Amino acid sequence: MGPDSKDNSEIRDRMRQIIIHVDMDAFYASVEVRDDPSLAGKPLIIGALPTERGVVATCSYEARKYGVHSAMNIKEAYRRCPHGIYMHPNFDKYRQVSEQIRRIWYDYAVKMETIALDEAYLDVTYSAGSFERAGEMAREIKARTLSEVGLTCSVGIAYSKTAAKTASEEKKPDGYFEIRTQQDFVDLMIDRKVRALYTVGEKTAEKLNRLGIYTIRDIQERKQEVLERFGKHGQLITDLAFGIDERQVVEYKPEDAKSLSREVTFQEDTGNYRLLDDVLVLLALSVENRTRRHGLHGNGVTLKLTYADMQSITRSKAITADNAEAIYTEASKLLEKVEKRPVRLIGTGIYNLSGDEGRQMTLDDYLKDPAADKQKQEIIVKRLGELEARYGLDFAGHLEDIYHGNTLHRTIEYMRKHFPNT
Ligand SMILES: [Mg+2]
CATH class of the missing domain: 3.40.1170.60 (MutS, DNA mismatch repair protein, domain I)
Structure with a gap:
């Protein structure tokens, strides 16, 4: 092994998780x-x-x-x-089946994080105690999902979330695969294309390729360069290339949620309402990502502010919203109307959640002028372009991180500090 072997063994000692990732097939x-x-x-x-x-x-x-x-x-x-x-x-039907399968899965997990209607992470570190027992559990999960619901799923068992997700993809459909250690992960991935890493999207892959970095091995060997060129995202990329991922399974069940929101507290209060409106763009995108994954939409949009004196206000508008455009547009209108005092926290979200009954499929939508739809989408694209120009940001390849909240707070804090003086 290379110069990182010492680091790796230290990390192996620190993280002793056993995670099952279950994913229904098609x-x-x-x-x-x-x-x-x-x-x-x-x-x-x-x-x-x-x-x-x-x-x-x-x-x-x-x-x-x-x-x-x-x-x-x-x-x-x-x-x-x-x-x-x-x-x-x-x-409607898929959501019912989803509840059924997740009831089976939850029998095995100490914590379960639902990440889509058909997909979840199960923390079985303590319920299984060993990879052998986790393997038995995973086979039982597959057997019960088939006999009780009549559907096949693929399972991955691993020491980390990323490795578990990689493992469940490995033998799809009806798959079963284990990645017990960081070394196993690296051995499996080392000669694969950079795109095989979960954080590397199409745009990031292109950028890496332009630098002559094509495989996971290339990332390992040119770690320093990736760190320098890709900043915070580079840290994530290089960590994963070495199989490092210490994220925990976070208990989450979408049906318990009455609302979905994202908020951010600034390190210093701000009275800059143009900045706040810019921040809403990113918060709306982050909320949208979660509604999409869980097939939900809200029947109202909220804006929350906490002023510097700790007084909090919430403003809302009853309107159907499941996408960033709708959330941002409404939240932005609500922001216009509030008392303009310095704030320490801003948040937006949707409430009165219901399942997405294939809203795109209604007759109204078919008859709707496609150009109007496109124009609506362009609001977010246009606003992102403005943000890039104003703060010198480059969202290409990084939006995923913002959706998942990995870099949301840091990006917003960066925007606060770098708002141009005009
Ligand atoms: Mg699936």
Whole structure:
């Protein structure tokens, strides 16, 4: 091993977690096949009909063979797979199944973090106590998910969250895979492309490639350079390249949530309301990310402020919102109307959550002028561009971190300190 072997062994001693990541296989499509066996073995695409606007939500493994994948425009999916079966999603049903499977999974975990309708991290460090027992649990989870719900899932067991997620992907579908140690993770990943690391998106991969960094090994060997070039994100990238990930499983059940919000406390109070409006853009994006993953939308938008004298106010507007545009636009209007005093905290979110009943699929949406929709999306794109120019930021490749809150606070604090004097 290289110069990092000492660091690695220290970290191994500190983190003794056993985490199972469970992920249903082609979830929406599998539910539909279960309920209509005549669909079995056929390329099934859930999202929209080929004549409609929309994107692929999930598709069966048969459809994937034609190059169809989730988030693909439905027209493109149709071009690749014209004989596929196209269906609207049935979110009510998927949510019910989701509750059912998570009840099974929760029997095994000390803590469970739901990260999507069909996906969760289970902390079994204390309920299993060993990788052997965790393996038995994982096989039991698979067997019960199949016998009680009629669906297959893939499980990954590992010492960290990232490794567990990597492991569950490894043998999909109906997969089972273990990554017991940091060294096992590195051995598995070392010759893979940088994109195989969970924090490396398409844009970041391109940037790394331009520097001649193509594999995980390249990242390890040129650690210093990655750290210098990519700043905070570089730390995350290099940590993961060495298998370092000490994040804990955080108990989270979406159905317990009545609201979703993000707030930030500044290190120093600010009376700069243009800055506050900019901050709302990032907070709205972060809220949107969670609504998407859990298939939820809010029936109201809130703005919360705590003034420098600790007085807190909440303003809200009843309006359907499940995306950053809607959340930001409303929160921004609410901000305009408040008393302009220095604040220490700002937050925004949505409340009165309900499941997303395929809102994109209503007749209204089909009849809506696509240009109007696009214009709405452009608000966030335009505002992000303004933020980049104003603060000298570059969001490309970093938005994921902001969505997940990894760098949200640091970015906002950076903005506060670097607001240009005009
Ligand atoms: Mg899945």
